[in-house]
Amino acid sequence: MRSHHRFFVAFALALAASLAFGTLALAQTDPLPSWNDGATRDAIVSFVEKVTEEGGSDYVAPADRIATFDNDGTLWIEQPAYVQLVFALDRVKQLAPQHPEWKDKQPFKAALEGDMKTLAASGQKGILELIMATHAGMTPTDFKQISKDWLAKAKDPRFKRHYTQLVYQPMLELLSYLRANGFKTFIVSGGGIEFIRAFSEDIYGIPPDQVVGSSIKTKFEIRDGKPTLVRLPEMNFVDDKTGKPIGINQHIGQRPIAAFGNSDGDRQMLEYTKAGDGARLAMLVLHDDAKREYAYGPAEGLPDSKVGTFTQALYDEAKKDGWVVISMKNDWKQIFPPPSAD
Amino acid sequence: MRSHHRFFVAFALALAASLAFGTLALAQTDPLPSWNDGATRDAIVSFVEKVTEEGGSDYVAPADRIATFDNDGTLWIEQPAYVQLVFALDRVKQLAPQHPEWKDKQPFKAALEGDMKTLAASGQKGILELIMATHAGMTPTDFKQISKDWLAKAKDPRFKRHYTQLVYQPMLELLSYLRANGFKTFIVSGGGIEFIRAFSEDIYGIPPDQVVGSSIKTKFEIRDGKPTLVRLPEMNFVDDKTGKPIGINQHIGQRPIAAFGNSDGDRQMLEYTKAGDGARLAMLVLHDDAKREYAYGPAEGLPDSKVGTFTQALYDEAKKDGWVVISMKNDWKQIFPPPSAD
Numbered sequence: 119m120r121s122h123h124r125f126f127v128a129f130a131l132a133l134a135a136s137l138a139f140g141t142l143a144l145a146q147t148d149p150l151p152s153w154n155d156g157a158t159r160d161a162i163v164s165f166v167e168k169v170t171e172e173g174g175s176d177y178v179a180p181a182d183r184i185a186t187f188d189n190d191g192t193l194w195i196e197q198p199a200y201v202q203l204v205f206a207l208d209r210v211k212q213l214a215p216q217h218p219e220w221k222d223k224q225p226f227k228a229a230l231e232g233d234m235k236t237l238a239a240s241g242q243k244g245i246l247e248l249i250m251a252t253h254a255g256m257t258p259t260d261f262k263q264i265s266k267d268w269l270a271k272a273k274d275p276r277f278k279r280h281y282t283q284l285v286y287q288p289m290l291e292l293l294s295y296l297r298a299n300g301f302k303t304f305i306v307s308g309g310g311i312e313f314i315r316a317f318s319e320d321i322y323g324i325p326p327d328q329v330v331g332s333s334i335k336t337k338f339e340i341r342d343g344k345p346t347l348v349r350l351p352e353m354n355f356v357d358d359k360t361g362k363p364i365g366i367n368q369h370i371g372q373r374p375i376a377a378f379g380n381s382d383g384d385r386q387m388l389e390y391t392k393a394g395d396g397a398r399l400a401m402l403v404l405h406d407d408a409k410r411e412y413a414y415g416p417a418e419g420l421p422d423s424k425v426g427t428f429t430q431a432l433y434d435e436a437k438k439d440g441w442v443v444i445s446m447k448n449d450w451k452q453i454f455p456p457p458s459a460d
Numbered sequence: 461m462r463s464h465h466r467f468f469v470a471f472a473l474a475l476a477a478s479l480a481f482g483t484l485a486l487a488q489t490d491p492l493p494s495w496n497d498g499a500t501r502d503a504i505v506s507f508v509e510k511v512t513e514e515g516g517s518d519y520v521a522p523a524d525r526i527a528t529f530d531n532d533g534t535l536w537i538e539q540p541a542y543v544q545l546v547f548a549l550d551r552v553k554q555l556a557p558q559h560p561e562w563k564d565k566q567p568f569k570a571a572l573e574g575d576m577k578t579l580a581a582s583g584q585k586g587i588l589e590l591i592m593a594t595h596a597g598m599t600p601t602d603f604k605q606i607s608k609d610w611l612a613k614a615k616d617p618r619f620k621r622h623y624t625q626l627v628y629q630p631m632l633e634l635l636s637y638l639r640a641n642g643f644k645t646f647i648v649s650g651g652g653i654e655f656i657r658a659f660s661e662d663i664y665g666i667p668p669d670q671v672v673g674s675s676i677k678t679k680f681e682i683r684d685g686k687p688t689l690v691r692l693p694e695m696n697f698v699d700d701k702t703g704k705p706i707g708i709n710q711h712i713g714q715r716p717i718a719a720f721g722n723s724d725g726d727r728q729m730l731e732y733t734k735a736g737d738g739a740r741l742a743m744l745v746l747h748d749d750a751k752r753e754y755a756y757g758p759a760e761g762l763p764d765s766k767v768g769t770f771t772q773a774l775y776d777e778a779k780k781d782g783w784v785v786i787s788m789k790n791d792w793k794q795i796f797p798p799p800s801a802d
Contacts, residue, residue, distance in 0.1 A: 304669075311713070319523065327644070337702075338705050344735045345705070345731040347709050364678050368653075368696075369711060370668065370669045371600075371654070372668050390688070393687045
């Protein structure tokens with residue numbers, strides 16, 4: 119009888135402890151099961167252990183544990199075209215009946231005909247025109263729903279999976295691992311802030327207010343007697359290259375201690391992160407796995423790419439300044455979540 | 461012996477429960493001790509109970525429990541002048557030796573001579589000129605430190621207390637009460653975002669990334685070989701009136717379910733908040749307590765004020781649309797935290 123009670127007491131106290139610290143189960147589980155053993159994984163774990171070790175010389179208070187992640191090519195797939203561009207092209211097709219003039223007007227004509235060569239030739243200006251024509255005119259709430267509806271239907275032609283399943287499993291684990299260690303995780307993307315917000319909470323566990331991205335302007339107006347915002351066909355902010363540290367300062371208000379990217383568009387974000395005092399972690403995903411995903415650079419002799427360009431100069435800067443280059447091929451056990459998750 | 465064990469078991473289980481839910485002590489403590497009993501306080505409590513009641517028709521998931529607070533006149537004092545303006549005037553005096561031309565140039569001459577009449581006559585343009593001259597040229601980190609240093613020294617002449625102590629105790633309790641009920645609390649202020657970030661975490665428990673405010677532009681550059689941002693003398697965004705819903709959408713990405721203000725500058729934020737579906741709470745602080753703080757409107761016959769103008773039209777809209785007007789005089793037991801906190 120006595121041991122019976124003793125068991126109860128021990129159990130209840132263990133329960134108290136595990137509820138209080140929430141770590142009983144976690145402590146015995148590998149938080150990064152999709153990462154191969156090696157220097158890359160070690161760099162992550164040793165950084166996290168350093169900055170969370172109370173009393174240690176590299177300790178960082180939880181309020182300052184800010185980690186920023188690029189999205190396209192860092193958290194999810196970006197080849198052969200940015201997902202948001204595929205979305206914009208589908209929108210052009212869907213809206214075409216209301217715009218008979220598009221049949222004869224570039225870049226819409228090219229978009230409708232699937233003429234990617236002419237579309238590419240229209241450059242950033244052409245792409246922006248498509249975005250403005252398909253992303254503006256509605257409220258942010260309606261745009262979010264349009265994005266969600268599209269994401270629920272559209273599938274990548276090569277992998278035959280929804281784009282929200284073509285996220286990198288090792289990065290999902292990294293996000294969770296950082297959050298479990300008191301980090302606040304943010305997306306800092308050249309992509310549209312409202313498009314990313316349509317899935318960031320469900321897919322990455324990152325709430326809308328922790329997404330920084332490019333944006334178009336909005337206008338406050340009374341529509342059908344109801345105060346609302348309307349999206350305007352006018353750029354507000356381009357969150358790319360030098361825009362990334364600027365966007366970080368505007369939205370987050372603190373210099374990150376860890377930053378993750380995969381292209382030259384992330385260079386200034388990583389430089390800005392590394393330039394702060396104390397322990398810092400800067401990582402770049404190198405897409406060197408043509409078999410399981412894609413291989414592109416042109417760093418290290420990988421094929422040239424206009425989408426997610428990773429130049430040799432960036433690679434050299436990374437090596438010189440102690441940034442860590444993640445090799446998809448060597449560092450990741452698996453790329454995407456298991457198909458059962460679809 | 462048996463009852464002894466039973467006590468242990470009961471105690472351990474109670475401990476487990478209290479650690480898990482964190483409510484054992486709280487449940488027995490009034491979360492809003494500085495609020496008088498009455499309709500205003502009831503409006504807060506019944507709203508929070510409604511939106512947190514699982515299975516209730518007004519239930520709101522924690523991820524959507526967004527509450528936004530104006531700062532000047534809603535969370536802290538704004539009379540006889542906005543605190544940030546007092547800061548800018550002190551900065552003009554401090555920087556004057558490096559700017560001999562200011563002696564003869566308005567609005568700097570008026571600022572240096574304490575000629576508030578001429579300064580007021582220079583209007584918003586004059587004030588902006590002062591802000592640009594005193595808030596730009598440095599990094600955001602340096603500006604934060606300059607602001608912190610000033611806040612640690614400067615005192616309000618009437619109350620002889622630091623401005624960070626002239627925050628409204630009932631609103632501090634409201635912030636905590638909302639957060640304890642799963643709300644994410646944001647500041648949405650016409651004031652400068654970086655100035656507010658210098659104290660929002662310490663004083664309000666609101667981290668830098670949950671502050672929305674007016675801003676000047678920044679530029680990424682390499683300074684002394686170190687990548688950094690520099691504040692430019694150029695407006696980026698005015699977070700006032702229709703700017704508030706726009707700023708909310710840009711930074712938060714969700715329509716708030718509760719919003720708190722005190723002036724016509726907050727009108728659109730409250731309208732936007734109330735226009736959403738489901739239970740909503742919109743509140744305005746009316747400064748009607750000349751004895752303990754200030755009395756100004758001009759709503760309800762209170763003296764006219766250029767700082768924190770609360771018009772009769774706003775008051776009438778509030779009454780018509782079910783917003784709650786907080787009477788400082790009648791609803792608040794005390795205005796500021798006890799002096800011992802200084």
